[in-house]
Amino acid sequence: MKMETMIHGFIPALLLAGWVMTAHCVGAESGGVPRQNVLLAATPRTVADFDAGWLFSKSDPASAAGHGFDDTAWRRVDVPHDWSIGEKFDPSLASCTGFLPGGIAWYRKHFSVADAARGKRVHLEFDGIYQNSRVWLNGFYIGGRPNGYSSFEVDLTPYLKFGGQDNIVSVRVDHSRFADSRWYTGSGIYRHTRLRITDARRIAPWGVFVTTPDVSAERASVRVETTVLNGTTEAAGWSLTTEILDPDGRIAGTVATDQRTDAGAESRTVQLAEVSRPRFWSPDEPRLYTARSRLRIGSALVDESVTTFGIRTLRFDPDKGMFLNGKPIKIKGVCVHHDAGCLGAAVPDGVLARRLRILKEIGANAIRTSHNPPAPELLECCDRIGLMVKDEAFDEFHPSKNKWIAGWNSGTPARSGYAEDFAEWSVRDAADMVRRDRNHPSVIMWSIGNEIDYANDPFSHPVLGGDYRPDHPRAEEMVKLARPLIAAVKAADPTRPVTMALANVPMSDAVGLGELLDVVGYNYQEARYDADHARFPKRFLFGSETSHRHADWLAARDRDFVGGQFLWTGVDYLGEAGRFPTHGSRAGLLDMCGFKKPLAWFRQSLWSNRPMVYLAVSRGGGGGSGRGWRMPRESWNWPEGSRLTVQAYSNCPEVRLTLNGRDLGTRKARDAAEGTLVWEVPFEAGTLKATGLGGGGKPSEFTLETAGPPARVELHADPADQAGNVRHIGFRVADARGVRVPDAGNLVKFSIAGPAVLLGLENGDLNTPDTYQTESRKVLQGRGLAIVKLTGQPGEVTLTATADGLESASLTIPTAN
Numbered sequence: 001m002k003m004e005t006m007i008h009g010f011i012p013a014l015l016l017a018g019w020v021m022t023a024h025c026v027g028a029e030s031g032g033v034p035r036q037n038v039l040l041a042a043t044p045r046t047v048a049d050f051d052a053g054w055l056f057s058k059s060d061p062a063s064a065a066g067h068g069f070d071d072t073a074w075r076r077v078d079v080p081h082d083w084s085i086g087e088k089f090d091p092s093l094a095s096c097t098g099f100l101p102g103g104i105a106w107y108r109k110h111f112s113v114a115d116a117a118r119g120k121r122v123h124l125e126f127d128g129i130y131q132n133s134r135v136w137l138n139g140f141y142i143g144g145r146p147n148g149y150s151s152f153e154v155d156l157t158p159y160l161k162f163g164g165q166d167n168i169v170s171v172r173v174d175h176s177r178f179a180d181s182r183w184y185t186g187s188g189i190y191r192h193t194r195l196r197i198t199d200a201r202r203i204a205p206w207g208v209f210v211t212t213p214d215v216s217a218e219r220a221s222v223r224v225e226t227t228v229l230n231g232t233t234e235a236a237g238w239s240l241t242t243e244i245l246d247p248d249g250r251i252a253g254t255v256a257t258d259q260r261t262d263a264g265a266e267s268r269t270v271q272l273a274e275v276s277r278p279r280f281w282s283p284d285e286p287r288l289y290t291a292r293s294r295l296r297i298g299s300a301l302v303d304e305s306v307t308t309f310g311i312r313t314l315r316f317d318p319d320k321g322m323f324l325n326g327k328p329i330k331i332k333g334v335c336v337h338h339d340a341g342c343l344g345a346a347v348p349d350g351v352l353a354r355r356l357r358i359l360k361e362i363g364a365n366a367i368r369t370s371h372n373p374p375a376p377e378l379l380e381c382c383d384r385i386g387l388m389v390k391d392e393a394f395d396e397f398h399p400s401k402n403k404w405i406a407g408w409n410s411g412t413p414a415r416s417g418y419a420e421d422f423a424e425w426s427v428r429d430a431a432d433m434v435r436r437d438r439n440h441p442s443v444i445m446w447s448i449g450n451e452i453d454y455a456n457d458p459f460s461h462p463v464l465g466g467d468y469r470p471d472h473p474r475a476e477e478m479v480k481l482a483r484p485l486i487a488a489v490k491a492a493d494p495t496r497p498v499t500m501a502l503a504n505v506p507m508s509d510a511v512g513l514g515e516l517l518d519v520v521g522y523n524y525q526e527a528r529y530d531a532d533h534a535r536f537p538k539r540f541l542f543g544s545e546t547s548h549r550h551a552d553w554l555a556a557r558d559r560d561f562v563g564g565q566f567l568w569t570g571v572d573y574l575g576e577a578g579r580f581p582t583h584g585s586r587a588g589l590l591d592m593c594g595f596k597k598p599l600a601w602f603r604q605s606l607w608s609n610r611p612m613v614y615l616a617v618s619r620g621g622g623g624g625s626g627r628g629w630r631m632p633r634e635s636w637n638w639p640e641g642s643r644l645t646v647q648a649y650s651n652c653p654e655v656r657l658t659l660n661g662r663d664l665g666t667r668k669a670r671d672a673a674e675g676t677l678v679w680e681v682p683f684e685a686g687t688l689k690a691t692g693l694g695g696g697g698k699p700s701e702f703t704l705e706t707a708g709p710p711a712r713v714e715l716h717a718d719p720a721d722q723a724g725n726v727r728h729i730g731f732r733v734a735d736a737r738g739v740r741v742p743d744a745g746n747l748v749k750f751s752i753a754g755p756a757v758l759l760g761l762e763n764g765d766l767n768t769p770d771t772y773q774t775e776s777r778k779v780l781q782g783r784g785l786a787i788v789k790l791t792g793q794p795g796e797v798t799l800t801a802t803a804d805g806l807e808s809a810s811l812t813i814p815t816a817n
Contacts, residue, residue: 033072035110035166038195040117044303046197050109050124052078054189058105065136065170071108079107079193082186084175085344089769091580094179094414096403098574098583099769102178102187107171111195115163120197121231122156123205124169127191127376130345132174138167146421148185149372150429151436153196153205179403179414182395183337184575184584186345191375199302200231201238203295204266206435210291210309211495220278220311222253224271224291230261238297244273245290252276252289280325281310281441283365286386288441310383310441316497316519316540322563330557331564332607333366333390334359334589335545337573338374341592342760342772343787344574349377350726351787355594356381357720359570362589362600363607368544368566371395371450373433382442390499390544390566391437392447393430397481398422399458399473407579422481427488434492445496447544448485451503451523452478453513463510475511482516501544505532514539519563521545526555533561548599550674553606567603572766584766591764593785594728598632598649605649606675613650613692613700619643633781635742636704642683647676652692652700660686666693708735710744712807715799725790726759727813731801732783744782746803750775752788754797755815759787790815
């Protein structure tokens with residue numbers, strides 16, 4: 001099931017529903033200040049994209065909330081916007097957050113609202129502001145949120161001006177305590193914003209909850225619970241009609257209900273519809289239904305919403321594992337943080353979609369949102385392409401965890417973070433996450449915490465033996481803090497299990513924490529699977545965080561009672577770094593560019609059913625399967641006389657290896673050591689080729705060629721970028737024959753012409769602390785990625801790349817989808 005498109009949906013979904021999105025009309029008033037003119041849609045609900053035309057200043061002027069404040073010198077930005085990623089890496093800052101600064105900054109936006117909106121309710125929606133946000137309208141304080149990952153809204157109605165008058169919304173963001181997280185967070189209004197205009201009698205935000213309590217192959221019962229708000233001073237009778245639309249847009253069921261709501265009150269109504277021959281949602285076939293809700297008073301249509309959902313069943317069997325739609329399924333999951341390298345935390349929808357697509361191509365079927373509520377569009381994408389989601393709320397309760405300053409587990413840690421707001425806000429934050437996300441069919445479980453039980457960080461217990469720290473908070477406190485969170489989650493959604501990712505199961509079990517959970521996540525504790533299954537026969541367990549080791553996969557694959565695993569991690573990320581200049585973690589299957597590492601190809605050989613073969617090479621031994629060897633490279637450029645270890649990762653029954661046409665032998669799948677086929681080969685320049693055999697159909701092939709000296713720069717557009725306004729352009733240094741030079745480190749300079757902007761340049765290098773605010777970037781292993789954003793204006797876009805001594809490259813980017 002999926003959340004209400006009216007609140008957090010993409011523009012296309014709103015247009016399909018007949019809603020009109022306002023033009024930005026970000027023209028210039030006196031002094032050149034941009035202003036958005038918000039017009040009412042022809043339908044009862046207006047949802048306006050509010051991302052463009054903000055003014056920004058990284059400063060803290062005392063009067064910046066005032067309507068008369070002079071902001072003409074402030075920098076114009078569009079949101080999502082992350083100011084930290086534009087700063088310089090600094091060794092005096094914190095390794096935990098990637099050696100990038102925080103600070104205090106302000107955003108202001110000028111806008112006008114049509115006079116026809118008088119008497120309406122106007123709200124401004126924020127998908128996420130990191131962090132400690134406070135919001136004013138025309139000088140009046142109207143709300144805010146400490147948690148940088150929580151979506152929230154503010155009511156503009158009491159202080160709004162109409163009829164072309166200038167309104168100013170001002171947002172103060174306080175991220176001055178930058179060492180407040182164990183990973184990079186970003187700073188600012190880093191997610192989307194929208195302006196919503198409705199009648200005073202309306203469907204509540206996140207107020208439609210769709211479940212499917214009774215499902216079979218012949219029929220599905222669809223339960224729609226709707227909350228209606230009456231913001232007037234008089235009681236109102238109303239009629240609610242809900243249509244269920246199938247994946248093809250045809251009406252599959254309709255139900256209507258009459259009810260009455262008191263003045264200033266809210267009411268809930270439950271409707272039941274029946275769908276014949278339902279089409280189930282699954283990772284293989286992610287079919288989506290729609291609930292279209294229309295609220296009428298008399299004959300007048302006063303509100304309308306569209307909620308996308310899926311029909312599917314989930315069962316978690318302690319002995320047989322997880323079942324989706326009655327069929328067993330093993331979780332092949334990856335954990336992901338929310339940044340995207342050179343873009344920081346302000347990640348465009350298209351970048352998220354590309355990363356998720358590549359992870360699914362590898363064979364992943366699930367995502368863990370580590371360790372915070374994700375951007376709404378991540379869940380929407382998972383719904384569409386078929387990825388299950390473990391939706392996670394917190395990384396810490398209270399007191400705070402260690403935030404390392406001088407490298408992971410080094411020096412004296414900081415202790416600031418969400419823990420300071422936990423007592424006041426955690427129940428509301430958890431409930432809001434669930435209410436926002438509960439209609440997504442991709443979401444299969446709610447996690448209220450990650451490694452809250454990490455030994456002595458901060459909780460401790462005598463079960464730790466010699467590691468027990470009696471001066472630390474008692475582990476029993478975890479149970480006390482978890483109970484209200486579990487209750488809040490279950491009140492908002494009783495249909496999914498509640499879990500936690502446990503780092504120290506013995507300590508958690510000693511205080512009864514595991515018994516509170518519906519399903520129990522084990523972080524790096526595969527050795528406990530068998531004993532704990534015997535000890536707790538009613539416990540459903542799974543690897544909530546695991547290494548890339550082949551043995552860890554076998555521990556889940558070969559035990560029916562283990563639900564699966566979530567690898568740490570799917571993609572490299574900023575923060576949680578070692579000592580400077582390292583500023584991120586290379587734990588991912590994908591690098592910061594989204595390019596597959598050898599580790600990703602190895603995982604694809606384990607998880608994917610599509611025949612594939614891949615080659616990686618190391619000198620002196622190497623292993624992409626997590627055996628602790630030196631990591632192999634996708635290269636056949638080595639010194640003469642080198643004796644090399646050639647590894648093949650494949651899901652084919654046999655792999656044949658040839659060098660310059662000479663047969664070096666065939667290995668069978670049963671010959672694999674920890675999932676890897678190995679040949680010892682003396683280096684000889686030319687062509688190394690692997691052929692996967694015995695899988696039926698056309699044999700799979702993979703080739704490595706010896707590259708000559710760098711001769712030219714090449715640009716290649718990602719062919720999957722067919723929609724949206726983001727284009728991924730791979731750049732690489734190649735020899736005269738077009739072979740990528742795997743050892744190249746040339747500096748490539750870029751220029752762009754036409755209606756587009758260069759959002760960022762990434763090469764995946766987490767050891768060189770070059771600023772991301774540049775129009776040049778060195779290639780790493782001969783390649784990198786340029787990310788381009790189209791402005792939506794007509795015209796031809798041309799990206800040009802040059803490098804000293806090399807032939808340059810130009811690429812024309814189509815602007816029409």
